[in-house]
Amino acid sequence: MKKEPILSVKDLSVSFQMYDNGLEKYDLKVISNLTLDVRPGEIVAIAGSSGSGKSLLAHAVMGLLPENASISGEISYKGKVLSQKEKEALRGKEMALVPQSVSYLDPLMKVGTQVRGRKADKEIIKAQREIFRRFHLDEKTEQLYPFQLSGGMARRVLVSTAVLSGAEVIIADEPTPGLDLEMALEALKIFRELSDEGKAVILITHDIDLAFHIADRIAVFYAGTTVEIAAAKDFLEGVDALRHPYSKALWKALPQNGFEPIPGFQPYAKYLPKGCLFSPRCPHKTKECEENIPMREVRGGYVRCIHAD
Numbered sequence: 001m002k003k004e005p006i007l008s009v010k011d012l013s014v015s016f017q018m019y020d021n022g023l024e025k026y027d028l029k030v031i032s033n034l035t036l037d038v039r040p041g042e043i044v045a046i047a048g049s050s051g052s053g054k055s056l057l058a059h060a061v062m063g064l065l066p067e068n069a070s071i072s073g074e075i076s077y078k079g080k081v082l083s084q085k086e087k088e089a090l091r092g093k094e095m096a097l098v099p100q101s102v103s104y105l106d107p108l109m110k111v112g113t114q115v116r117g118r119k120a121d122k123e124i125i126k127a128q129r130e131i132f133r134r135f136h137l138d139e140k141t142e143q144l145y146p147f148q149l150s151g152g153m154a155r156r157v158l159v160s161t162a163v164l165s166g167a168e169v170i171i172a173d174e175p176t177p178g179l180d181l182e183m184a185l186e187a188l189k190i191f192r193e194l195s196d197e198g199k200a201v202i203l204i205t206h207d208i209d210l211a212f213h214i215a216d217r218i219a220v221f222y223a224g225t226t227v228e229i230a231a232a233k234d235f236l237e238g239v240d241a242l243r244h245p246y247s248k249a250l251w252k253a254l255p256q257n258g259f260e261p262i263p264g265f266q267p268y269a270k271y272l273p274k275g276c277l278f279s280p281r282c283p284h285k286t287k288e289c290e291e292n293i294p295m296r297e298v299r300g301g302y303v304r305c306i307h308a309d
């Protein structure tokens, strides 16, 4: 039997209040109608180009959006819709983030204290040393301050922190850049072990090839929304198993699949097209694509395209 989602995002939209040159206020909608969930025991990878809203989704879930952001839709944890206060209360405890930027480390706190938390008992210290060992960080690392770490070390420290938090849901926002292949694979192996223990992992990555091999499901983001959510095996199988023209194009753009570039650009949030956000680049575009396009089920996956079959 399929488990219920532990985290579920429904119809999420995020806008920023911005000011034009003339100091005129306007709303910049950067995420629209985004829907996604993750179940215990599962890794869901989020793939999508730069600016497609991956980090903002992570920040919305963790209650980390800046002051000028407004948010609509629902983010639920264990079936309960979360308020901002509840997100803050769960953050770092039930839900942990591996942030995209290493600047999230506290510059004034030694690495060891930071990773273990202030009230570390013997168990936690043991677990921390074990994960440091796996990440080739020697014991001296505990005594260092963040500025004394290399980029790759800082990244491994951030992953260790999230893992040691014991959180039920981990969102890892690009956890592998700066890591050599061995360490990147170790990080992914650790995420797989966590999910096998029953935790839920959302893995945000540019490296879709990597995502295909480690994740159970893949969500493809485009211009601030989900265009396809499907089993990772469909992405391994190739274009015919996929549903959305953008997912198919991403697949064909991989080096091993011909390196075929996708013509055109992802639209900027201020100038989104009407209806299907991919339509200006889509070879199958028809008049109907200018309507609002909901996600729908096709061949066991979900797609936001009226032409998919």
Ligand SMILES: Nc1ncnc2c1ncn2[C@@H]1O[C@H](COP(=O)(O)OP(=O)(O)OP(=O)(O)O)[C@@H](O)[C@H]1O
Pocket (backbone or CB within 6 Å): 016, 028, 030, 048, 049, 050, 051, 052, 053, 054, 055, 056, 057, 066, 100, 269
């Ligand atoms: N504080 C902000 N104010 C205004 N716009 C913002 C703000 N933060 C992010 N954006 C915009 O929201 C969009 C999505 O940003 P986000 O950081 O989620 O992208 P991403 O998919 O994580 O990209 P990358 O792969 O480069 O990390 C971008 O167009 C970005 O410019």
Ligand code: NI
Pocket (backbone or CB within 6 Å): 054, 055, 056, 100, 173
């Ligand atoms: Ni990002």
